[in-house]
Amino acid sequence: MSEAPKRPVQAAFSPEDMARRNRRSVALALVLAGLAVFFFVVTLVKTAPAILNRPL
Amino acid sequence: MSAAFDTIETRSDGAALTSTGEARDFFALLKPRVMFLVIVTAMGGMAAAPGAIHPVLGLAALLAIAVGAGASGCLNMWWDADIDSLMTRTARRPIPAGRILPSEALAFGLTLAVGSVIVLGLVANLLAAGLLAFTIFFYAVVYSMWLKRWTPQNIVIGGAAGAFPPMIGEAVVTGDFGIRSLVLFAIIFLWTPPHFWALALVKAADYGRAGVPMLPNVAGPAATRRQIVVYTLLMAPVAVLPALMGFAGAIYLFVSVVTGLAMIGLSLRVLRTTEGEAAHKAAYALFGFSILYLFLLFAVLLAENSLGLMWALPKAIG
Incomplete structure (x- = not known):
């Protein structure tokens, strides 16, 4: 007879743990937003001269 | 909030699969004081280089170098967690203190390492990116995994990892590095x-x-x-x-x-x-x-x- 596959056990988070995880999620969102701005600005700086100098 | 969100996944042996570490714990993994010195020395290399770079690209390159340095610090803390827990100076670091799981630190460090090298290659050039990749490899693998526990000359040879940032800085500006x-x-x-x-x-x-x-x-x-x-x-x-x-x-x-x-x-x-x-x-x-x-x-x-x-x-x- 085969054993049932082991599944991850679920343990409870305390309210303090949840607050810490929420703050972590907010920080991650801010970093991702910052990265989006970063890539946008770098792309502008890298490509803008070529766009401005192209033959019309 | 639903009870389903108030749970933590654990392995069958009861070990947690995720931590409750905060953003500041992840930031601490990057060894911010070392990062600061890396930024200063890389800026010195950029400033002394015979050439110029657009300030925005220079700042972007510095950010990539700093993140790369942080990644190597993070991978060092992941590898050294066992000995860090034995030393008073390092026992309060996020992994030995139990605030961050080793697997999280490894994933974090690898992601930042790969990301910083790719970004530096796109922002500056392949030589600078290659030097950054070698620096991360040298610190995380050659120094942390090999030299540190093997020879008393560990920090003499491993010191090269900390000495590379000015060369990366010059490579960012000129696409080359020289005597300076x-x-x-x-x-x-x-x-x-x-x-x-x-x-x-x-x-x-x-x-x-x-x-x-x-x-x-x-x-x-x-x-x-x-x-x-x-x-x-x-x-x-x-x-x-x-x-x-x-x-x-x-x-x-x-x-x-x-x-x-x-x-x-x-x-x-x-x-x-x-x-x-x-x-x-x-x-x-x-x-x-x-x-x-x-x-x-x-x-x-x-x-x-x-x-x-x-x-x-x-x-x-x-």
């Missing part, structure tokens, strides 16, 4: 042994408990003190070279001579003061001042080259 960043490399390379061995003299018991073969534990405090003086005597004249070679000016010459003499004085105090609390204080003084010394050298180099403060000296070399 090699001199800056040599300054940091020769600065590393007196800096770390001063700390190792104070923390010898810590390193002994963790089984890390630092020089004071292997060769003894007396030999370590002599080696500190030798490396400081080699480093101080090399630190003056940027002014003599013409890529730093009169302010740098003054600062490098005065602070270099102070480093020599402090190292001689470490050599002479061998007993009790006074010996610890002498070693701590050298350790603390060495950080200020390196910061001052590169900050002045940066200021002179970027703020028009370069009062050039008659060129002696190059």
Whole structure:
């Protein structure tokens, strides 16, 4: 007879743990937003001269 | 909030699969104080380079270099978590303190390492990206995984990892590196042994408990003190070279001579003061001042080259 596959056990988070995880999620969102701005600005700086100098 | 969200996944043996570490714990994994020195030294390399870069691209490249340095610090903390938990200086770090899981630190470090190299390649050039990748590899693999627990020369050879940022900085600006960043490399390379061995003299018991073969534990405090003086005597004249070679000016010459003499004085105090609390204080003084010394050298180099403060000296070399 085969054993049932082991599944991850679920343990409870305390309210303090949840607050810490929420703050972590907010920080991650801010970093991702910052990265989006970063890539946008770098792309502008890298490509803008070529766009401005192209033959019309 | 739904109860389904208030749970933590654990393995079948009860170990957690996710931590409750906060953003500041992840930031601590990047060794922010080391990152700061890396930024300053990389900026020094960029400022001393014969060329110019768009300021936005320069800042973006600096960010990538800083994140790459942070990634190598994170991978170092992941690998060394077992010995960090045995040492008083490092026991409160996020992994040994249980705030971050080792698997999370590994994933975080690898992601930042790959990301920083790719971004530097796109923002600057492939040489700079390749140097950053090699620096991360050297620190995380050659130093942390191999040298650190194997030889008392660990921080001498491993010091190369900390010395690469000025070369990366010059590569960012010029797409190449030359004698200028090699001199800056040599300054940091020769600065590393007196800096770390001063700390190792104070923390010898810590390193002994963790089984890390630092020089004071292997060769003894007396030999370590002599080696500190030798490396400081080699480093101080090399630190003056940027002014003599013409890529730093009169302010740098003054600062490098005065602070270099102070480093020599402090190292001689470490050599002479061998007993009790006074010996610890002498070693701590050298350790603390060495950080200020390196910061001052590169900050002045940066200021002179970027703020028009370069009062050039008659060129002696190059």
